[in-house]
Amino acid sequence: MMTHKVALFVTCLVDLMRPRIGFAAIRALEAAGCEVVVPEGQTCCGQPALNSGDRDHAVALAKQTIAALEPYEAVVAPSGSCAGTIRCHYPELFEHDAAWLPRAQAVAGKTFEIMAYLDEVCGWRPEGVSLDAKATYHDSCSGLRELGIKAQPRRLLKSVAGLSFAPLQGEETCCGFGGTFCVKYPSISNAIVGEKADAIDATGADLLLAGDLGCLMNMAGKLNRKGSKVRAFHAIELIAGMGDGPAIGEEA
Structure with a gap:
């Protein structure tokens, strides 16, 4: 196996709200034969600033992130939105900066969403992982539309013994989170996630899976408020054999 x-x-969200996703990512990457380093210089990728029109702070955070990540062979993130920011938007940020553009392009070209990396680059499948449950899957907007994350998590999850799937109506439809969108337009966001929660409940699934914690927190919160029994997990948690722990929103 190549290392x-x-x-x-x-x-940011994983670090502050759900660190076990980070530990699950490390477990899965190491099982796939990777040597994993967590660079200390990383903070936010700058996506909230970029989406809010604060270009100066977005550029500053992007420079800090590029400097922290460029020494490594590959960069992997358990988030389609953060990976999409680095891979798709960093080169745009430095389009007219001759010094930083090649550095941004180099880091962008080796940045991957974790499930795409495990599936496409490593060609890995989890072994000895089982969970007797029915799941449904939500495709998060940035991962799906910027990075084409669709089949990869499903291929990996098929190797989890005992896990079955129920189709989700509108699986590619936004959950209403949208980063700062849910803060700026709470009534619209709530209406969107309300429809999503109803569709999730209608599947009869035990588990809701997705690849972005922001989306999962939004949907898990709505499901909890409406009294649903569906429990939410990041897909990498199940892939890494950590699907028997507390669900999102259940942590002490």
């Missing part, structure tokens, strides 16, 4: 030295870009 890949990868930098784990943990993401």
Whole structure:
């Protein structure tokens, strides 16, 4: 098995709200034969600033992130939105900066969403992982539309023994989170996630899976408020054999 030295870009939400996703990412990457490093210089990728029009702070955070990540063979993130920011938007940020553009392009070109990296680059499948449950899957907007994350998590999850799937109506439809969108337009966001929660409940699934913690927190919160029994997990938690722990929103 070829050893890949990868930098784990943990993401702000994972670091602050659900660290076990980071540990699950490390477990899965190491099982796939990777040597994992968590660069200490990483903070936020700058996506909230970029989406809010604060270009100066977005550029400053992007420079800090590039400097922290460029020494490594590959960069892997358990988030399609953060990986999409680095891979798709960093080169745009430095389009007219001759010094930083090649550095941004180099880091962008070796940045991957974790499930795409495990599936496409490593060609890995989890072994000895089982969970007797029915799951449904939500495709998060940035991962799906910027990075094409669709089949990869499903291929990996098929190797989890005992896990069955129920189709989700509108699986590619936004959950209403949208980063700062849910803060700026709470009534619209709530209406969108309300429809999503009803669709999730209608599947009869035990578990809701997705690849972005922001989306999962939004949907898990709505499901909890409406009294649903569906429990939410990041897909990498199940893939890494950590699907028997507390669900999102259940942590002490």
